[in-house]
Amino acid sequence: MAEQSKLLLIDGHSILNRAFYGLPDLTNSKGQHTNAVYGFLNILFKTMEEEKPDHLTVAFDLSAPTFRHRMFADYKGTRKPMAAELREQVPMIKEMLAAMGICLVTKEGLEADDLLGTMSKIGEAAGMDVTILSGDRDLLQLATDKVKIMIPKTKKGGTETESYYAKDVRETYQVSPTEFIDVKALWGDTADNIPGVPGIGEKTAINIIAAYGSIEAAHEHAEDLKPPRAARNIVDFWDQARLSKTLATIDVHAKIDYDLAAAQIGNIFTDDAYRLCKDWGFKNILLRFDKESVDREEKDLTSRFSHLTSRTAFEEMIERAGQSQETWIGAGLFLKDHSAARAGQIRALAISFEGKAFFAEADTEARQLSLFGSEADDGSGDLIQSTDLRRGLQALADAGKNLAFLDLKEALSQLSFSDRGRSFDLQVAAYLLDPLSSSYPTEDIARDQLALSIPSYSEFFGKKKADQIWEDPEEVEHRMHYACYQAYVASRAPQKLLKRLEEQGMRALYEEVELPLVYTLYDMETAGIAVEKEALKSYGDQLVGRINELEEGIYREAGETFNINSPKQLGEVLFGQLGLPGARKTKTGYSTAADVLDPLAVNYQIVRDVLEFRQLTKLKSTYADGLAKVIADDGRIHSSFQQTVTATGRLSSTEPNLQNIPIRMELGKEIRRVFPAMEGCVFVDSDYSQIELRVLAHLSQDPKLIEAYRQGKDIHRATASLVFHTPFEEVTDQQRSNAKAVNFGIVYGISAFGLAKDLGISREEAQEYIDGYFAAYPRLHDYLDGLVEFARKEGYAVTLFGRRRPVPELKNSNFMQRQFGERVAMNAPVQGTAADIIKIAMVRVHDRLAKEGLRSRLILTVHDELLVETFEQEEQEVREILDQEMRGAAQLSVELEIDTHSGRNWYDAK
DNA sequence: GTTGTCACG
DNA sequence: ACGTACGTGACAACG
Known part of the structure; x- marks a missing residue:
């Protein structure tokens, strides 16, 4: 039944x-x-x-x-x-x-x-x-x-x-469900515009219907009804009662x-x-999904995972993968000692296709020995070597398979693609879809793209480091599963990621900019930049001498020794013991930030010394010592370029950060002398001139701003002229400098407070500048308003090339947060579009250098600047390439201009 | 691990 | 009354 x-x-x-x-x-x-x-x-x-x-x-x-x-x-x-x-x-x-x-x-x-x-x-x-x-x-x-x-x-x-x-209705209300309609007809319901009969409430209505069964029967026996008021009203308001009954009746x-x-x-x-x-x-509801999805089809994904322990088995698997019709073959790749400076060896590789995943790892020496001792055959024949794994991977690429990796840039250290379109980078794709995440681990991509719940690294291995898990025989099953999950997700997620990128208008950005950029960045990291170790050392020593002098002076002036690098102790000495004016509090004590100390420098020797001490120790620890620590065996520094970090689409640089090498102060700038072009080369350095302001001119289509650029005017002077109603030629340096600050402010999402602080003027004055600015460029004002409106409505800001940045702050209940959201909504499209443009330029410059068979290499980018290590004979050609590709990266309403310099080292090339 | 500071665009 | 310019990363100090 x-x-x-x-x-x-x-x-x-x-x-x-x-x-x-x-x-x-x-x-x-x-x-x-x-x-x-x-x-x-x-x-x-x-x-x-x-x-x-x-x-x-x-x-x-x-x-x-x-x-x-x-x-x-x-x-x-x-x-x-x-x-x-x-x-x-x-x-x-x-x-x-x-x-x-x-x-x-x-x-x-x-x-x-x-x-x-x-x-x-x-x-x-x-x-x-x-x-x-x-x-x-x-x-x-x-x-x-x-x-x-x-x-x-x-x-x-x-x-x-x-x-x-x-029956429950009858028990509770003494009337049947159908009689309930009649109760309502008498009682009425103001919420439903059912008038009912005046003078009859819930109790009376129920009593009447319980006794007579319907309003019609009750009407017939009207004279018997109690109380008398009900009896009278049911007659007087009979039409209204019948109407009420109609209204109260649900149409079945x-x-x-x-x-x-x-x-x-x-x-x-x-x-x-x-x-x-x-x-x-x-x-909480997601948890329910995980359980359900596990129950329904992923009951045991691990049952589709296999550990291949012989070279033969591994090669057979590669063979099958090579013949598979799978859209994307997923790979989980694990390297030993990999860094931007040095390609690691493959420790293990998982390959997934057709819903299955296979894991193979390079045999350890111990295993090689034991096998050699026990096996009767030639011993080394069926062991898996790191190079076997690498060959297998390359074989798949050579077979023209589409290969997907969590981190393609790292994988490029192990294989090459003849067609970049056959590779996929899951992290980069996931980043475009959600640039605010702090990381893009496999389990998050599995959850977001495949509605699949898989264990995270820490769920597998706890706090153990990679070295421990790859060498521990007891972890072999864990790492097999971990690697296979990664490969499985890599094979299944690309279609979903591409679909979402497409839906969000970012497919071209991914395929034509970010994906090719992975290759450009890989080559830049591999190339690195040379450093003169000895010169760096003597630069540091030179700093130490002066630092010691300053330190002594500060202790003398303070009357005691203390840790000058401790903001807490320094604040206590300056504002507590010495009683300097202008103290400002932070959460933890006095603020000793430069903008607090600067005004005091005029009057106090100790403050001047502290500021200089700060500057020098910064140079020493971060640059002199910091850079020395990361010089690779080849004598070069190989910074990592992070493609999935910033909210706006910019790149970042780590280990070391080569994007914040000093330039503003002469002493700091000197450090650039220790970055020489290699023998027979010069550096050619090109940077965009005011790219963000030009982008803004294009995006806003403000006629005055565009016109100023088209006439090749000094934009800050032109702005000053408009804002201060002064003829162009008569603009003072002060006015120009103020206008420049306003131009910067505009790009950041202007606020009177911020501008006032930057210029050291009152907020009212700053507001006047801003008002004057927007009066001069009304279209720009409307445009910025529109950006905020758009972000409020859509939840994100968007660049010229479709890159998105979510702006959740705009809906925050906190006023400050909303203000912040407004500035972000104004800044992100501008900063982001500039980032899009230089990324396009990077890929084009990189590809042009290769295509033209030049030996010169793009080695560095600093947001609006590209640095090419250029063979002397190639300088003119490189200059031309930089000029064409950087200027031609985008067609805007105003020209993209660049400044180019060359020199034997980075200092001279700026 | 977080905080304060400061280097860059 | 509030307390902000946008975007990063590294270092030292300190809990």
């Missing part, structure tokens, strides 16, 4: 409303209110667990729920408009239900009640058990012995549900197309639903 089929019907607005008022105001990272959706889903899951329905439908009325829908308790008698925080969640829940494949029913002109009533009859007629979930007691009239009405009640410590079959024969087959419950834990939960921050 087949189990009884069960239909669950949900009153959408009513349950959403209950959830909204039952939960505190939850706001997700994007600033969306989510409490009602979240609560709705929890009620849905709970009810499904309890009722175990096989069919499910959610009904919504199309018309505004404030007007038509009968709300329970909270709304009774009041007609206040639906809260905006709730209204915005109506489309969200619909989107979620649709993503879960849940049947949604709406019909113009019908209330949810009528839909629910009609559907319950259809279900009942089909022989099903029906449950209607609603917060609205009016639905009790629909109860039968097959149709159950469930009403959630909010109680302390959770929700409880009251259930009513027909509404003309709707309702197909029970469409209501069948499939797998509601879909990828789309998962993504929505992720987007909206429903962490």
Whole structure:
């Protein structure tokens, strides 16, 4: 006997409303209110667990729920408009239900009640058990012995549900479900515009209907009714009573197309639903997905993982992979001692295709020995060497397979692609989709793209370092699984990532800029930059002499010795003991930052000494000593360029950071002399001239700004001329300098406070500058406003090339945070577009150098600057390439100009 | 690990 | 009344 089929019907607005008022105001990272959706889903899951329905439908009325829908308790008698925080969640829940494949029913002109009533009859007629979930007691009239009405009640410590079959209605209200309509006809309901009969309240209405069964019967026996007022009014207001009955009656024969087959419950834990939960921050619900998705198909992904322990088996697998039709072959690659300076050896490799994954690791010496001792054959024949793994990987690339890696730049140390389009970088793709994440581990990509829950590194290995896990025989299964998961995700995620990039208009950015850039950066890292070790050492020694003098002087002036590098101790000495004026507090004590000390320098020798001491120790520790530590065996420094770090799309540089080598102060700038071009070479250094302001001119299409650039004017002078209403030729240096600061401010997302601080003027004065600026460039002002408006509406800022930066701060309840969000919304498109442009230029310069067979190499980028180590004979050609490719990287309404210099070292090339 | 400071664009 | 210019990374101090 087949189990009884069960239909669950949900009153959408009513349950959403209950959830909204039952939960505190939850706001997700994007600033969306989510409490009602979240609560709705929890009620849905709970009810499904309890009722175990096989069919499910959610009904919504199309018309505004404030007007038509009968709300329970909270709304009774009041007609206040639906809260905006709730209204915005109506489309969200619909989107979620649709993503879960849940049947949604709406019909113009019908209330949810009528839909629910009609559907319950259809279900009942089909022989099903029906449950209607609603917060609205009016639905009790629909109860039968097959149709159950469930009403959630909010109680302390959770929700409880009251259930009513027909008999329960009778027990509770002394009337049958159909009689309940008549009760309502007498009693009325202001919330629903049902007038009822004056003078008859709930008690009286129930008594009358319990006695007579209907308003018609009661009307016939009007003279018998008590109290007399009811008897009189039921006659006097008879028409109104009959109208009320009509209004109160739920239509159970509404003309709707309702197909029970469409209501069948499939797998509601879909990828789309998962993504929505992720987007909206429903962490707890995600757990439910993990469990379900594990239950449904990933029950044991590890059963599809194999550990290949012989070279033969590994090579056979590579052979099969090479013949596979799989779109993307995923690879998990693990290197020993890899860095930008040196390609590590492959420790292990996992390859995944067709849903399976294979793991192979280079045999350790110990294993090689033991095998050699025990095996009868030639011993070395079937062992796996690091080079075997490398050959296998290269074989796949050579076979023209599409290969996906978590970190392609690292993989490039082990193989080469003849077609860059056949490689994929998961981290870079994931970064474009969500540049605010701090890292892009496999498990996050699996969760976001595949709705798959897999263990993280720490879940496998705890706090153990890579060296420990790869050499410990007990970890072999863990690392096999870990590597296979990585390969598996790499094979499955690219399609999803590409689809999302496409949807978000970033596919070209990925394929034509970021992906080729991986190759450019790899070559730049490999090339590195030469350093004169001895010169660096003597630079450091020179600093030490002066540092010691200063230190002595400071102790003498302070009257005691202390750690000058400790802001806490220094602050105490300067502002506490010596009682210097102008103290400013930080969380932990006095601030000793340069902008606090600077004004004091005029009057106090000790402050001058401290500032110089600071400057010199910075140069010594960060640059002299810091750089010496990272010189590789080849005498060069190989910085790592990070492609997945910044919120705006810029690159960053680490170990060491070569993007903050001193230049502003002469003494610091000297350090650039220790970076020489190699023998027979010069450095050619090109930097964009005011790229961000030019980008802004283009993006805003401000005619005055564009015109100033087209005429090749000094832009800061031109700005000063407009802002201060001074003829161009008569602009003073001071005015120009102020205008320059304003131009910078504009790019940062101007604030009067910030500008005032920068210029050392009052906030009012700064505001006047800003007002003057926007009066001079009105179009620019409108444009910046538009940026904020766009980001507020869409939740992100976007560059000329489609790169996005989310701006969740704009929806933050904190005023400061929102202000910050506004500046970000103004700055990100500008800084980001400039980043897009130089990335394009980098790829083009890199490719041109290769294509033209030049030996010169692009070795460094500093945001708006490219440095090419150039063979002397190639200088003219390199200059030309830089000029063409940098200027031609984007076609803007204003020309992109560059300044180019060359020299024997980095100092001379600037 | 966080904080304060400061180097760069 | 609040307390901000945008984006980074490295170092020393300190809990």
